[in-house]
Amino acid sequence: MNSLIRKDFPILARVIEGKALCYLDNAATSQKPKKVVDAISRFYLETNANVHRGVYHLSQEATDAFESVRGKVRRFLGARSEREVIFTRGTTDSINLVASSFGGMSIQEGDVVAVTRMEHHANFVPWQQLAKQKKARFEIIELTDDWRLDPKDVDRVLGMKPKILAVTLLSNVTGVTNPVASLATRFKMAGTTILVDAAQGIAHSEVKIDDLGPIDFLAFSAHKMCGPTGVGVLWGREALLEKMPPYQLGGNMIAHVGDLDSEWNELPHKFEAGTPDIASVIGLGAAIDYIETHGRTRIEEYEQSITDHVLEKLVQIPGLRLLGPTDPHHRAPIFSVAIDGVHAHDLATYLDMEGISVRAGHHCAHPLMFKLGLPATCRASFSFYNTFEEADMLVKALAQAPSFFARRRN
Amino acid sequence: MNYRDVFGEILADHHESPRNWGVLPDCTRVEQGYNPLCGDKVSICLLLDRDSSGSERLARCTYEGEGCSICMASASIMSEMIQGKSIQELQGLIEAFREKMQGSDEVFLLPAEDSGEDITALYGVKRFPVRIKCALLPWTTLKKGLEAAHAK
Numbered sequence: 001m002n003s004l005i006r007k008d009f010p011i012l013a014r015v016i017e018g019k020a021l022c023y024l025d026n027a028a029t030s031q032k033p034k035k036v037v038d039a040i041s042r043f044y045l046e047t048n049a050n051v052h053r054g055v056y057h058l059s060q061e062a063t064d065a066f067e068s069v070r071g072k073v074r075r076f077l078g079a080r081s082e083r084e085v086i087f088t089r090g091t092t093d094s095i096n097l098v099a100s101s102f103g104g105m106s107i108q109e110g111d112v113v114a115v116t117r118m119e120h121h122a123n124f125v126p127w128q129q130l131a132k133q134k135k136a137r138f139e140i141i142e143l144t145d146d147w148r149l150d151p152k153d154v155d156r157v158l159g160m161k162p163k164i165l166a167v168t169l170l171s172n173v174t175g176v177t178n179p180v181a182s183l184a185t186r187f188k189m190a191g192t193t194i195l196v197d198a199a200q201g202i203a204h205s206e207v208k209i210d211d212l213g214p215i216d217f218l219a220f221s222a223h224k225m226c227g228p229t230g231v232g233v234l235w236g237r238e239a240l241l242e243k244m245p246p247y248q249l250g251g252n253m254i255a256h257v258g259d260l261d262s263e264w265n266e267l268p269h270k271f272e273a274g275t276p277d278i279a280s281v282i283g284l285g286a287a288i289d290y291i292e293t294h295g296r297t298r299i300e301e302y303e304q305s306i307t308d309h310v311l312e313k314l315v316q317i318p319g320l321r322l323l324g325p326t327d328p329h330h331r332a333p334i335f336s337v338a339i340d341g342v343h344a345h346d347l348a349t350y351l352d353m354e355g356i357s358v359r360a361g362h363h364c365a366h367p368l369m370f371k372l373g374l375p376a377t378c379r380a381s382f383s384f385y386n387t388f389e390e391a392d393m394l395v396k397a398l399a400q401a402p403s404f405f406a407r408r409r410n
Numbered sequence: 411m412n413y414r415d416v417f418g419e420i421l422a423d424h425h426e427s428p429r430n431w432g433v434l435p436d437c438t439r440v441e442q443g444y445n446p447l448c449g450d451k452v453s454i455c456l457l458l459d460r461d462s463s464g465s466e467r468l469a470r471c472t473y474e475g476e477g478c479s480i481c482m483a484s485a486s487i488m489s490e491m492i493q494g495k496s497i498q499e500l501q502g503l504i505e506a507f508r509e510k511m512q513g514s515d516e517v518f519l520l521p522a523e524d525s526g527e528d529i530t531a532l533y534g535v536k537r538f539p540v541r542i543k544c545a546l547l548p549w550t551t552l553k554k555g556l557e558a559a560h561a562k
């Protein structure tokens with residue numbers, strides 16, 4: 001599918017230190033198609049004005065362009081109302097909003113707040129600190145040896161009837177996709193409010209609210225799905241959002257400000273204080289258009305074939321440890337690897353010399369890395385514009401890594 | 411191609427056979443250095459005393475750690491250079507190394523030629539800008555350790 005697609009991403013034609021860019025750090029941020037960049041620059045060059053403010057024509061145009069993206073996001077997610085779509089700075093900001101506003105209003109001493117072992121710091125630390133402040137219990141659902149949520153531990157935590165469950169749709173370290181719909185159905189019966197971190201999920205598969213079961217909140221960032229940095233979305237159930245207090249205070253989120261008290265604007269503006277990143281919201285709209293033009297199903301099928309291909313080869317490399325399931329089902333093309341005796345940073349520098357850009361580090365998942373007993377891993381993550389040739393380059397370089405790092409025999 | 415072809419024999423050797431490895435019981439100060447981004451860790455034991463003229467010096471230093479080859483080679487090379495040095499000399503060495511790694515002027519080659527001074531082999535790490543902090547970690551930890559020992 002992708003020789004044509006690659007032309008849409010000018011950066012993919014770059015040659016760095018004599019080698020064609022082989023960008024395999026898509027889980028950190030995806031590249032941006034020209035259409036998205038053009039939409040942003042066109043906004044600044046032709047339509048720029050602040051939104052929800054002026055009565056003049058240009059401001060109305062900017063506001064219409066901005067608000068039309070809200071409609072696009074609503075359709076993209078299959079949400080009921082635009083009142084449920086809140087623009088934020090990104091996944092991290094979306095989750096902090098919920099932890100602070102919903103968590104602040106609903107968690108009491110002794111309540112249970114639950115997360116899983118595979119959460120990104122963005123979906124771990126806000127809940128951990130909320131629990132600490134409220135003297136609530138913080139529970140972590142553990143994993144099986146195959147990197148998936150341990151059903152026995154799910155039952156254990158379910159039995160505690162947590163007030164909140166925060167769970168990722170797709171792990172940025174192991175590539176595991178979680179069965180969110182069935183989790184949500186079971187936890188809802190225990191009275192739990194469920195937040196889904198879709199930062200990675202949104203980049204790899206179709207995400208429709210109704211397919212995820214009775215969830216309450218969903219968070220994602222534009223920059224991992226071909227959009228710009230600086231903007232993300234929080235989707236929340238309208239009835240809950242109505243009850244929640246505002247997160248930040250200031251312009252746009254108020255209806256009336258008196259000397260001693262104020263009243264809040266209606267949804268979704270109640271949660272959008274200050275001037276938003278208007279151009280990036282426009283860019284998010286263009287990213288959705290771009291993805292929909294290519295079709296989520298085609299993207300998913302292509303990525304699945306890359307996953308199958310890479311997994312089949314990786315498991316054959318002696319001395320290589322794959323920190324993720326070898327079963328290609330319910331997983332995305334995100335591969336964290338470790339090679340015995342080779343530090344992840346050395347491995348990443350070696351791959352960089354081979355022209356392959358991967359991430360080395362803890363991937364903002366200390367609680368998981370700590371359990372693994374590894375300070376860092378190397379992670380290669382693919383997108384639909386990556387090719388099978390790039391996959392083979394990675395596999396070949398990894399296969400040769402042990403001989404590159406071979407120690408002198410005494 | 412292998413590691414030695416790129417980084418040179420000196421770095422490979424210090425990584426594979428670290429010098430002054432271990433803990434020093436009864437030392438003046440143990441300083442921990444940690445890079446939260448990549449997980450590199452060093453723990454440096456410093457034993458300070460005074461020489462015959464009464465000025466303070468580092469009588470003995472050992473270290474242990476866990477990290478990438480560049481951080482570990484840097485710690486080993488540093489440990490060989492600093493034994494018995496006065497506090498003033500140490501401050502000079504730390505600053506000079508920092509300047510070499512972060513200063514803008516020279517770009518060094520890898521693998522480094524053997525210049526008789528192992529530390530020159532580290533200068534080539536400048537070719538990999540994101541790795542400079544790996545090479546610096548043992549040195550910034552030493553600096554913190556000396557300051558802390560002094561504050562006592």
Ligand SMILES: Cc1ncc(COP(=O)(O)O)c(C=O)c1O
Pocket residue numbers: 027028090091092093120122123168170171172197199200221364
């Ligand atoms: C699973 C997951 N959650 C949350 C985040 C945080 O996203 P952002 O940094 O865009 O707020 C990331 C990004 O790395 C992620 O992979």
